[in-house]
């Protein structure tokens with residue numbers, strides 16, 4: 001390498017470093033602004049006891065995806081994690097230990113206590129609501145259920161909102177997109193759809209950006225609908241998860257040593273990106 005080439009290499013490296021630093025500073029400024037005055041989106045983490053071990057871990061990963069989406073978002077939200085305590089807190093500490101440094105509000109309190117003085121602003125998002133969201137109100141506080149249950153706990157969040165006397169609403173998915181199966185989305189997808197809406201103010205664009213193509217009904221050349229092309233992949237993933245759950249239930253009487261469990265969790269945290277995304281999509 002000539003002196004001239006070496007010099008150019010150093011200058012290019014310095015320029016890349018400076019660009020990365022500027023990007024991080026911009027992200028930091030956007031997130032601080034969001035904490036001060038951004039749209040409040042709360043994830044209700046009060047359901048750890050209703051989830052299996054794998055589902056709790058999947059929930060932790062989904063929270064990680066929410067956080068990374070928020071960091072990258074053009075218009076980040078003020079992320080609020082409520083009921084971060086007990087078992088859920090233990091899972092998070094093991095799976096996503098860096099969450100304590102997130103520019104988000106994290107509290108052991110349930111949302112109904114944390115927002116005690118503005119309960120009239122709470123809107124629980126649930127696919128079971130008859131109320132369809134038109135747009136996001138900057139004064140409202142939207143709550144997403146932090147649960148991975150393959151919808152076996154039917155109407156869980158709807159009933160919770162009704163019992164607490166707080167407003168509820170569903171995303172207007174059906175107005176913009178035909179889905180191959182149910183309109184129940186994962187926690188991180190709901191969060192990401194809302195981020196996209198905050199950026200674009202356009203539900204169709206937000207759904208198209210976030211909802212995986214295999215969840216959509218596709219039209220063939222004659223305009224006839226057919227199931228999403230890679231629906232089989234989703235079924236395979238469902239079967240895999242069911243098998244894991246069955247194996248786990250069979251193993252439960254003989255507990256693994258803590259060290260072995262931790263090692264497995266650490267291995268899980270290093271899964272390749274494609275597998276991570278598949279896990280997050282198992283609602």
Ligand SMILES: C[S@@+](CC[C@H](N)C(=O)[O-])C[C@H]1O[C@@H](n2cnc3c(N)ncnc32)[C@H](O)[C@@H]1O
Pocket residue numbers: 124125126127128143144145146147148149150151152153154155156157158169170171173183184185186187190283
């Ligand atoms: C996997 S779902 C949980 C399903 C759960 N059985 C229930 O009763 O809500 C995770 C969360 O995403 C939100 N969600 C999912 N699909 C939605 C939709 N179509 N409209 C509004 N919220 C939705 C809800 O807050 C829900 O609690």
